Amino acid sequence: MIRRTAASTIMVALLSGAATGPVEHSLAIRLTPQVSGGAVDGIVVQETFDVEALLAGATLVSLPMVSQSVPGVLDDPATLVASDPSGPLPLAMVEDPVDPSGIKQDRHWRTSRATGGRITVTYMARPRAITPETKPAALIDMRTEGQGVYGSTQMLLALPEGGWPRKVTIDWDLAAMAPGSRAVTSFGEGNSTTTLDADTLAYGYFMAGPWQKLPPTADRGFMVYYLTPPAFDLDAAAQDVAATYRYATRFFGTAPQPFRALMRTTQRFQGGGGGGRNSFIFGTVKGEGREPDEINALLTHEALHNWINAMKKGPQGAWFDEGATNYYTAILPYRIGRRSIAQVEAQIGEWTSNYYGNARRTMGEDAARAAFWTDADAQMLPYSRGPLYIALVDARLRAISGGRKRVDPLVRTMVHAIRDGTASEDMWLSLVSQALGERGRQDFADLKAGRMLDLPADLFGPCFRREAGPVRRYSPGFRIETGTDGRRTAGPVRPGSPAATAGLTRGDEILNWADLDGAARQPGAAVSLRIRQAGTLRDVHLEPWGPARDGFRWGASTPRPAVCNL
Numbered sequence: 001m002i003r004r005t006a007a008s009t010i011m012v013a014l015l016s017g018a019a020t021g022p023v024e025h026s027l028a029i030r031l032t033p034q035v036s037g038g039a040v041d042g043i044v045v046q047e048t049f050d051v052e053a054l055l056a057g058a059t060l061v062s063l064p065m066v067s068q069s070v071p072g073v074l075d076d077p078a079t080l081v082a083s084d085p086s087g088p089l090p091l092a093m094v095e096d097p098v099d100p101s102g103i104k105q106d107r108h109w110r111t112s113r114a115t116g117g118r119i120t121v122t123y124m125a126r127p128r129a130i131t132p133e134t135k136p137a138a139l140i141d142m143r144t145e146g147q148g149v150y151g152s153t154q155m156l157l158a159l160p161e162g163g164w165p166r167k168v169t170i171d172w173d174l175a176a177m178a179p180g181s182r183a184v185t186s187f188g189e190g191n192s193t194t195t196l197d198a199d200t201l202a203y204g205y206f207m208a209g210p211w212q213k214l215p216p217t218a219d220r221g222f223m224v225y226y227l228t229p230p231a232f233d234l235d236a237a238a239q240d241v242a243a244t245y246r247y248a249t250r251f252f253g254t255a256p257q258p259f260r261a262l263m264r265t266t267q268r269f270q271g272g273g274g275g276g277r278n279s280f281i282f283g284t285v286k287g288e289g290r291e292p293d294e295i296n297a298l299l300t301h302e303a304l305h306n307w308i309n310a311m312k313k314g315p316q317g318a319w320f321d322e323g324a325t326n327y328y329t330a331i332l333p334y335r336i337g338r339r340s341i342a343q344v345e346a347q348i349g350e351w352t353s354n355y356y357g358n359a360r361r362t363m364g365e366d367a368a369r370a371a372f373w374t375d376a377d378a379q380m381l382p383y384s385r386g387p388l389y390i391a392l393v394d395a396r397l398r399a400i401s402g403g404r405k406r407v408d409p410l411v412r413t414m415v416h417a418i419r420d421g422t423a424s425e426d427m428w429l430s431l432v433s434q435a436l437g438e439r440g441r442q443d444f445a446d447l448k449a450g451r452m453l454d455l456p457a458d459l460f461g462p463c464f465r466r467e468a469g470p471v472r473r474y475s476p477g478f479r480i481e482t483g484t485d486g487r488r489t490a491g492p493v494r495p496g497s498p499a500a501t502a503g504l505t506r507g508d509e510i511l512n513w514a515d516l517d518g519a520a521r522q523p524g525a526a527v528s529l530r531i532r533q534a535g536t537l538r539d540v541h542l543e544p545w546g547p548a549r550d551g552f553r554w555g556a557s558t559p560r561p562a563v564c565n566l
């Protein structure tokens, strides 16, 4: 399962990037990391930009206080100061109302007198202090790792209200950092100049320090940057994803662009990944091996979000951006010979168990979106029902065309509409209505309303056959975390989950954790976990698989037909 954290879902991606038309305004950003005791303890941010005449009380800049449960970068908001051609510019702070869900609260600085012309804003951004209490959240926080520092531009940069698009220059001063340090952002390696709108500038990442890159000499296509050498074969994964990335560029019919993935290494919590403009960030746990299939699928998924992303217009679930992304994460690498039928089968199996086995399988898309952050079952729907729905449209098209028509042109149309900002669910509805008539309308209505999808036997073409039967979903309700000392402990335990029922609590050491991995591969298996809880050894009985629910799975056909048409 490719579980994304918040960043790529909530944020609206403005993938169009560089804007057209005359550029009148600029924004010069100077970033100067400060080092103390060998580690970065802050980045001095200096921004110079021009504004039209502003009256007293107008908002000059804003910064998140919290975004997706991640705290902002200002230790002391009063240290943000500004000046204009008349000298120091007095500011007043205004905070958004507290968002109880922790998804978004901004702080705004308003000018206390009329101003205009060239403004300079300066502040000190501090990396987040990570403690054992730090919970997993979106990968947008500013953190240090070894001698380096990274984070998201949405948390780092206080952006002016108006004057967009701007010619944005990012200029690094790495003099205080370790020898060999370099900087990279979603907008380029080293210093960069790009014309951007505010949302695109905020939809990026940065990394400064003695990083390394894979492929080491690449300056185009898919590249991965990291500070800590991984304990798994990242090189092989980078080559795998780079091949799919090249193919996807042709498949979606877009101009080649560099694409930068940043890997962050933490002591606990992989944390999935988060998207950005021509980039993403993903997490890994220090010293932990990763299965090639898992890391390849994660990186492919995040790279495909370069094309398949959230629509800007209208209410919508994540069925398209997560659904089509998961669908092509399985299909595109297969088409270029980088996945076997067995590997595709495994991915389809994740979708079907997380859909049919899901307690929320009849929840509508809009309700699932509303519950995304609070309900782990609802959160899973776009990643499971979504790709099955895309496969359903594909199967309908194959059925009426003798296998010639595919869903690909419809998705391609949406991808280009997402890039020019015109995509909407209505557009998709009209595409499937034109292609499939009432059937296309009905399938989409089923998806939106949460009625069980009417998935045909040949959903995945001749190389897969449908089997009816009970389906269970693996959902223990907690994750195992690896401590700095190598001990495996239980992370947060979801209330009401099998782990909670078993009596597991956060921080319990799990001595036979490999047995849980084994149970995860055997639908319906229970496991006896030997744990150390509050200093006492005990065994708990865990049933990590959800109840059996009626459903289908698609297994590889034997013998396999010559042409799969996947």
Ligand SMILES: [Zn+2]
Binding pocket: 004, 008, 301, 302, 305, 321, 322, 325
């Ligand atoms: Zn995703």
